[in-house]
Amino acid sequence: xxxxxxxxxxxxxxxxxxxxxxxxxxxxxxxxxxxxxxxxxxxxxxxxxxxxxxxxxxxxxxxxxxxxxxxxxxxxxxxxxxxxxxxxxxxxxxxxxxxxxxxxxxxxxxxxxxxxxxxxxxxxxxxxxxxxxxxxxxxxxxxxxxxxxxxxxxxxxxxxxxxxxxxxxxxxxxxxxxxxxxxxxxxxxxxxxxxxxxxxxxxxxxxxxxxxxxxxxxxxxxxxxxxxxxxxxxxxxxxxxxxxxxxxxxxxxxxxxxxxxxxxxxxxxxxxxxxxxxxxxxxxxxxxxxxxxxxxxxxxxxxxxxxxxxxxxxxxxxxxxxxxxxxxxxxxxxxxxxxxxxxxxxxxxxxxxxxxxxxxxxxxxxxxxxxxxxxxxxxxxxxxxxxxxxxxxxxxxxxxxxxxxxxxxxxxxxxxxxxxxxxxxxxxxxxxxxxxxxxxxxxxxxxxxxxxxxxxxxxxxxxxxxxxxxxxxxxxxxxxxxxxxxxx
Amino acid sequence: xxxxxxxxxxxxxxxxxxxxxxxxxxxxxxxxxxxxxxxxxxxxxxxxxxxxxxxxxxxxxxxxxxxxxxxxxxxxxxxxxxxxxxxxxxxxxxxxx
Numbered sequence: 001x002x003x004x005x006x007x008x009x010x011x012x013x014x015x016x017x018x019x020x021x022x023x024x025x026x027x028x029x030x031x032x033x034x035x036x037x038x039x040x041x042x043x044x045x046x047x048x049x050x051x052x053x054x055x056x057x058x059x060x061x062x063x064x065x066x067x068x069x070x071x072x073x074x075x076x077x078x079x080x081x082x083x084x085x086x087x088x089x090x091x092x093x094x095x096x097x098x099x100x101x102x103x104x105x106x107x108x109x110x111x112x113x114x115x116x117x118x119x120x121x122x123x124x125x126x127x128x129x130x131x132x133x134x135x136x137x138x139x140x141x142x143x144x145x146x147x148x149x150x151x152x153x154x155x156x157x158x159x160x161x162x163x164x165x166x167x168x169x170x171x172x173x174x175x176x177x178x179x180x181x182x183x184x185x186x187x188x189x190x191x192x193x194x195x196x197x198x199x200x201x202x203x204x205x206x207x208x209x210x211x212x213x214x215x216x217x218x219x220x221x222x223x224x225x226x227x228x229x230x231x232x233x234x235x236x237x238x239x240x241x242x243x244x245x246x247x248x249x250x251x252x253x254x255x256x257x258x259x260x261x262x263x264x265x266x267x268x269x270x271x272x273x274x275x276x277x278x279x280x281x282x283x284x285x286x287x288x289x290x291x292x293x294x295x296x297x298x299x300x301x302x303x304x305x306x307x308x309x310x311x312x313x314x315x316x317x318x319x320x321x322x323x324x325x326x327x328x329x330x331x332x333x334x335x336x337x338x339x340x341x342x343x344x345x346x347x348x349x350x351x352x353x354x355x356x357x358x359x360x361x362x363x364x365x366x367x368x369x370x371x372x373x374x375x376x377x378x379x380x381x382x383x384x385x386x387x388x389x390x391x392x393x394x395x396x397x398x399x400x401x402x403x404x405x406x407x408x409x410x411x412x413x414x415x416x417x418x419x420x421x422x423x424x425x426x427x428x429x430x431x432x433x434x435x436x437x438x439x440x441x442x443x444x445x446x447x448x449x450x451x452x453x454x455x456x457x458x459x460x461x462x463x464x465x466x467x468x469x470x471x472x473x474x475x476x477x478x479x480x481x482x483x484x485x486x487x488x
Numbered sequence: 489x490x491x492x493x494x495x496x497x498x499x500x501x502x503x504x505x506x507x508x509x510x511x512x513x514x515x516x517x518x519x520x521x522x523x524x525x526x527x528x529x530x531x532x533x534x535x536x537x538x539x540x541x542x543x544x545x546x547x548x549x550x551x552x553x554x555x556x557x558x559x560x561x562x563x564x565x566x567x568x569x570x571x572x573x574x575x576x577x578x579x580x581x582x583x584x585x
Binding site for chain 2: 097098099101102193194195208209234237238240300302303305306307309310317321324325326327328329330331335336337338339340341342343344346347350352355356358359360362363366373375376377378379380381382383385416417418421432433434435459
C-alpha cells in the first residue's frame with residue numbers, strides 16, 4: 001500500500017517502528033500533490049520545502065515531539081487558521097498578502113505534537129459558502145468527480161484528505177462546513193461542541209458558531225486529532241474549561257444498549273432518494289449492532305435556515321468590519337479620504353457572497369429591524385436548542401443525513417444564493433444549538449458519489465458520537481474506498 | 489406579487505453603513521437577492537416567541553474574566569509587519585481631520 005493512502009494511526013505505527021522515515025512519508029505526499037493538485041486545487045499555499053525540513057529534523061531525532069501520535073504526520077490546514085509567518089488568506093483578496101504574526105492555539109498544539117504542514121487549504125471566502133466556489137482564487141474539485149464540488153466551506157481540506165494529498169486535515173464548521181464537505185468527499189469530519197476547541201487565531205466569521213475540527217480518513221484519526229486540539233484556552237473567552245476525555249479509548253465500546261433517535265424532520269421533502277436509502281441502511285446497521293432505534297422530533301428544524309442566515313451574517317458583518325485597509329490587508333491606494341479608503345478597499349477586496357452576507361447582516365442589525373430579525377432569530381435559536389435538549393432525554397444520540405443531495409456540479413447552484421442556503425438545512429440546527437456532530441461515509445449514490453451519515457450528540461459528548469461512528473465504520477469495511485485519480 | 493422588503497434606497501443606505509461601494513449593476517442584483525432572502529425570513533413569524541428568551545451563546549458561560557494586569561501582547565515590529573503604510577511607529581492613513 002502506498003504511504004499516501006495510509007491513515008494517521010497507520011503512519012504513526014510505521015514511523016515509531018522506524019519502518020519508514022518522515023522524509024519518505026512527506027515525499028510521497030509531495031509527489032502526489034505535484035501530480036494532482038494542479039487539477040484539484042486543494043492548496044492555496046503549499047509548504048513543500050518547509051515540510052521537508054520538518055521531516056529531516058524528525059528523522060535526525062532533532063524534535064522534542066518523540067512518539068506523539070501526530071509526530072511527523074503531514075496535515076493540511078484550512079486557510080482560515082493562523083500560522084505564524086505563513087500567508088493566511090481566508091481565500092479572500094482582502095487578505096491575499098496577509099502574514100499572521102502569531103500561531104492560532106490549534107496551530108501551537110499541532111506544532112508541539114510534531115505535526116508537519118503540507119500547506120494551507122482552499123475554502124469558500126471567509127468560510128461563507130457550501131461549495132468552495134466562493135474562493136477568490138480557485139474552485140476545488142471533488143476527487144470523486146472533477147466536475148463536481150467538494151462541498152464547503154472546508155472543501156480544500158476535505159478534498160485533500162479524500163485524494164490522499166495529506167494524512168489528515170483541519171477544517172472549520174460554522175453551519176456545516178466540516179460535515180458537509182466530509183460527506184461530499186467520502187471522508188470523516190467532526191464539528192466539536194461550541195467551546196471545545198479554542199478559536200484563538202481562527203479568523204472569525206460568526207463568533208457564536210465557529211468551531212475548528214478534524215477532517216480525516218477514518219474515525220480513529222478524527223479522535224486522535226481532536227485529542228490534540230481540544231481543551232480550554234485562556235486566550236479564547238468562549239472556550240470551555242471542561243476536561244478532555246480519552247477519545248480513542250471511547251471508540252471501542254459497542255453500541256449495545258444505546259438509544260439512537262431518528263429525527264423525522266430530517267428526511268425532508270425533495271431529498272435525493274439515494275441519500276434517504278443509504279442513510280436508512282446505515283440506521284439498520286446500527287440497529288443490527290445492538291442499538292435501539294426510535295423516531296424523535298425536532299419540530300423547529302425547518303426554521304433553522306432562516307434563523308442561521310440572520311444570525312451568522314449579523315455576526316459576520318461585525319467581524320468583517322475590521323477589514324478596512326488600515327492595519328493589514330488590501331488597501332486601495334490614492335483614496336481621497338478615510339471613508340473612501342474603507343469603501344474602495346472593502347469593495348475590491350471582498351467577493352460577492354461575502355458582500356451579500358455583510359449587507360444582510362448589517363440590515364438585520366440596523367435600527368428599526370433588529371427586533372424583527374436578529375432578536376427573533378435568536379429566540380428561534382432558543383427553540384432549536386431546546387429541541388435538541390428535549391430529544392436527548394429520549395435518546396443518547398441522533399442519526400440523520402448530512403445533506404439532502406449528493407455533490408452537485410460546479411456552477412449548478414451559483415445563480416440563486418437562497419437555494420444554496422436551503423441545502424444547509426440539515427447541518428445548521430446543530431450549529432445553532434452548539435452540539436457536536438460527525439459525518440461518516442455511509443454509501444454512494446447511483447452516480448457513485450459519496451453520501452455521509454450525520455451523528456449528533458449532546459454537548460461535550462464527542463466521545464459518544466465518535467464511538468457510534470467508529471462502531472458503524474468497523475461494521476462496514478465494504479464502504480472503505482478511495483476515488484481513482486486519473487489525469488487525462 | 490412579492491412584497492418589497494428592501495428598496496434600492498435602503499440597499500444604498502445599508503451599503504453605506506457597511507462601508508461598501510456597489511456598482512449600479514451590483515445594487516440591482518443585491519436588491520433582488522436581498523428581497524428574496526428577506527421574504528424567506530418571514531417564515532420565522534409563523535412562530536410565537538413572545539415568552540422565549542433569545543440565545544446569543546449556545547453554551548452558558550458567565551463572567552469569563554481575568555486579572556486586570558498588563559501582559560505583553562505582540563511586538564511593535566510584528567504588529568506593523570502587514571501595514572499597508574507605516575512610519576515604523578504608526579499606521580499611516582489618509583487625513584482624518
